[in-house]
Amino acid sequence: xxxxxxxxxxxxxxxxxxxxxxxxxxxxxxxxxxxxxxxxxxxxxxxxxxxxxxxxxxxxxxxxxxxxxxxxxxxxxxxxxxxxxxxxxxxxxxxxxxxxxxxxxxxxxxxxxxxxxxxxxxxxxxxxxxxxxxxxxxxxxxxxxxxxxxxxxxxxxxxxxxxxxxxxxxxxxxxxxxxxxxxxxxxxxxxxxxxxxxxxxxxxxxxxxxxxxxxxxxxxxxxxxxxxxxxxxxxxxxxxxxxxxxxxxxxxxxxxxxxxxxxxxxxxxxxxxxxxxxxxxxxxxxxxxxxxxxxxxxxxxxxxxxxxxxxxxxxxxxxxxxxxxxxxxxxxxxxxxxxxxxxxxxxxxxxxxxxxxxxxxxxxxxxxxxxxxxxxxxxxxxxxxxxxxxxxxxxxxxxxxxxxxxxxx
Amino acid sequence: xxxxxxxxxxxxxxxxxxxxxxxxxxxxxxxxxxxxxxxxxxxxxxxxxxxxxxxxxxxxxxxxxxxxxxxxxxxxxxxxxxxxxxxxxxxxxxxxxxxxxxxxxxxxxxxxxxxxxxxxxxxxxxxxxxxxxxxxxxxxxxxxxxxx
Numbered sequence: 314x315x316x317x318x319x320x321x322x323x324x325x326x327x328x329x330x331x332x333x334x335x336x337x338x339x340x341x342x343x344x345x346x347x348x349x350x351x352x353x354x355x356x357x358x359x360x361x362x363x364x365x366x367x368x369x370x371x372x373x374x375x376x377x378x379x380x381x382x383x384x385x386x387x388x389x390x391x392x393x394x395x396x397x398x399x400x401x402x403x404x405x406x407x408x409x410x411x412x413x414x415x416x417x418x419x420x421x422x423x424x425x426x427x428x429x430x431x432x433x434x435x436x437x438x439x440x441x442x443x444x445x446x447x448x449x450x451x452x453x454x455x456x457x458x459x460x461x462x463x464x465x466x467x468x469x470x471x472x473x474x475x476x477x478x479x480x481x482x483x484x485x486x487x488x489x490x491x492x493x494x495x496x497x498x499x500x501x502x503x504x505x506x507x508x509x510x511x512x513x514x515x516x517x518x519x520x521x522x523x524x525x526x527x528x529x530x531x532x533x534x535x536x537x538x539x540x541x542x543x544x545x546x547x548x549x550x551x552x553x554x555x556x557x558x559x560x561x562x563x564x565x566x567x568x569x570x571x572x573x574x575x576x577x578x579x580x581x582x583x584x585x586x587x588x589x590x591x592x593x594x595x596x597x598x599x600x601x602x603x604x605x606x607x608x609x610x611x612x613x614x615x616x617x618x619x620x621x622x623x624x625x626x627x628x629x630x631x632x633x634x635x636x637x638x639x640x641x642x643x644x645x646x647x648x649x650x651x652x653x654x655x656x657x658x659x660x661x662x663x664x665x666x667x668x669x670x671x672x673x674x675x676x677x678x679x680x681x682x683x684x685x686x687x688x689x690x691x692x693x694x695x696x697x698x699x700x701x702x703x704x705x706x707x708x709x710x711x712x713x714x715x716x717x718x719x720x721x722x
Numbered sequence: 723x724x725x726x727x728x729x730x731x732x733x734x735x736x737x738x739x740x741x742x743x744x745x746x747x748x749x750x751x752x753x754x755x756x757x758x759x760x761x762x763x764x765x766x767x768x769x770x771x772x773x774x775x776x777x778x779x780x781x782x783x784x785x786x787x788x789x790x791x792x793x794x795x796x797x798x799x800x801x802x803x804x805x806x807x808x809x810x811x812x813x814x815x816x817x818x819x820x821x822x823x824x825x826x827x828x829x830x831x832x833x834x835x836x837x838x839x840x841x842x843x844x845x846x847x848x849x850x851x852x853x854x855x856x857x858x859x860x861x862x863x864x865x866x867x868x869x870x
Contacts, residue, residue: 446796453731458798459758463730463850463860464812464827465795473789474814474825481787481839525789526834572767573754577786577814577823586746586755587821590766 330561331424332551333720335363335544336683339437341508341537341670348378351540352392352437355676359542364554365431370544372402372429374420376412376436376675381448382457382580382711383407385438388675392435402429410622411567411710412436413541413678417718418565420545430550436675437540444468445536457580457711464582468624469533471579473525476627480527483642485630487527489649491518493626494531494668496654501665503696506680508537509669518626532626537671541679543686558722560689562682564608566717570597579711598635601715602707606637609719613637616659617701618688620681622708623666632707633661655696663688663696681706682718689722725857730850733776734758735861742847743778744824744861750775755820779824782844782866783817788828788837800851800858809833813863815843829864840870 337358339351352375360367375388389405402423406415413436420432444467452458460466479485498513513531521530551559570578571593573585578597595603606612613636621632630644638659639647647653653661664670664684667677685704687693707717729735734757735744746757749764751772756765757779764771794807801807811828828837829846848862 444793444796447798449797451798456758459731460825461795462798462800464825465791465799465810466812466825467791467793467795470789470791470812474787474812477789478787478839523792525791527789572765573821575821575823577825581825583757583824584822585765586757588819589749589752589754590768 329425330548330563331421332546332548332556332559332561333543333682333686334365334431334546334551334554334556334559335359335361336686337362337542338506338680338683339540340506341539341673343508344538346439346538348386348437348439348540349391349395351439351538351676352388352435352542353395355437355540355542356392356396356433356435359433359544363544365544367396368399370401370431370433372404372420372423372432374416374432374434375405376416376679377405377407378438379409379674381446382409383448388435408567408714408716409711410672410674410708411678411714411716412675413680413682414565414708414716414718415567415714416679417543417545417562417682418567421562421565424545424547431544431546433542433544434679435540435542436679438673438675439538440536440673456582460580460582467525468579469525469528471577472533472625472628473528474577475631476528476625477526479627479630483645485627485645487519488515489630489645490528490532490626491515492648493623493629494518496648497623497662497666497668500655500663500696501669503694504665504669507665507669508535508671509665528625528627534624534667535671537673539670539673539676539680541676541683543679543682560686560720560722562718563721564605564717564719566601566605566608566715568600568604568715569713571600578713596635597715598631598709601709601717602636602705604715605705605717605719611703611719615703616705618663618685618698618704619659619661620664620666620684620704620706621661622677623662623668624672626668629661629666636705636707655698660698663693663698678706678708678716681708682720685718685720689720725852725855727857727859730858730860738847742845742861743781744845746777746779746820747774748777755822757822757824780817780819782842783815784870785837785839785841785843786814786816786823787839788813788834790834811837813837813843815863826861826863829862832864836865838870842866842868
């Protein structure tokens with residue numbers, strides 16, 4: 314290949330692809346064991362899925378656990394040691410809920426740069442019970458500590474603000490939100506890796522306790538234990554390994570917001586002011602998806618399925634619009650038309666989503682890509698999207714971390 | 723002995739009664755406004771960075787959204803575990819002049835049933851909690867009665 318021409322093209326157009334050789338999970342739940350155990354189980358599952366041995370891995374990228382909003386346990390070296398030191402290159406990343414996408418991005422960069430042929434990406438966590446809370450001690454210089462200290466603003470408070478705003482601006486109702494849970498629970502019931510595997514009715518959502526008005530307990534995702542892993546490789550390695558047409562990662566978006574960010578984001582107490590600089594023409598979440606589409610050279614009309622971060626039911630509707638699956642304010646219509654259910658035009662969260670998994674922060678964005686891989690291979694069993702060719706995952710991490718992955722087959 | 727009144731965060735608000743205001747900062751180079759205050763660097767990516775001067779924010783704005791906490795928040799939020807938790811409303815208010823949305827607790831007695839997106843709210847002095855020596859003060863948003 315002409316290196317000079319490649320460099321000149323580096324800032325535009327489609328990035329080279331990497332292959333997804335293996336995907337694996339430790340089932341989500343509240344198992345009460347160490348994150349290391351979940352991560353190792355997921356890693357071994359992904360290696361077995363890829364038909365590779367641990368000694369074949371040239372690099373390990375770990376998504377760090379989250380403790381008090383900030384990096385908790387170092388992941389990469391911990392998993393490498395637990396699997397048995399074999400000298401692989403190692404890195405650990407932290408981007409809160411977006412850590413998994415950064416891990417995939419780092420692995421991809423190493424592969425495309427020729428630093429490693431085969432990379433193991435692992436994320437796992439054992440989530441503490443109850444609300445996520447900030448780190449201890451007096452930390453008045455920490456925005457995550459301040460929102461709890463000054464306002465008692467838990468994560469569901471922010472989800473409640475977004476939900477109420479949608480009700481006022483778009484006319485969404487709590488009954489609409491409940492239908493997201495009904496849909497995702499029905500699909501999660503088909504997924505052996507999901508924590509919650511029972512169907513849920515709209516009446517059950519309406520009967521659950523209000524946590525942050527207008528959202529109820531069954532509108533909001535739980536915190537879970539779980540682990541997910543991927544084995545990624547160069548396309549050349551995949552061919553040598555007998556994988557002529559593997560699932561490929563075509564884009565990874567890890568963008569930051571653009572000033573002024575006028576949507577109130579966790580853990581902030583205020584938005585940026587737009588008094589001196591007009592806001593960009595798109596929100597941060599919209600820009601996460603656009604960057605992925607541009608890199609992949611595709612648009613929302615090309616998607617077979619999407620895995621989005623349904624921290625709350627209302628937030629899933631927001632993602633429909635931010636991904637361009639429908640126009641602004643049309644999320645409820647898309648849902649009510651059945652377009653995002655299994656068998657619909659663009660199924661969303663056929664894994665069951667966070668509604669069925671609960672959040673194991675560093676594993677979650679990796680788990681989204683695992684689901685894309687299984688769907689694109691046609692190995693998703695009862696929840697298979699027929700003829701799936703292109704999938705996107707999307708989420709947003711605390712402190713301004715964009716995350717989206719586009720996979721194709 | 724009387725308790726000392728101490729702001730829960732220094733420099734974020736000042737004044738009494740009708741003179742109470744949130745305090746932000748403004749870049750003397752590009753006029754960007756910041757709350758919570760930025761004292762060391764302007765965050766406008768196209769600004770080379772001017773001095774940041776303290777300014778009071780508008781007293782009134784419009785409700786952008788609202789919610790409440792039906793469950794007791796974890797520490798460092800301070801509550802008395804002996805007392806039952808009373809749901810606390812939170813309001814995000816958009817200030818027209820500054821083009822900013824600022825979150826705050828609602829004034830005591832205000833519940834989500836009293837609120838609607840678009841109604842006017844004003845900032846008022848409030849008490850976050852008290853301990854043996856200190857009354858920790860904060861800002862509250864209170865609807866003015868002017869509807870959307």
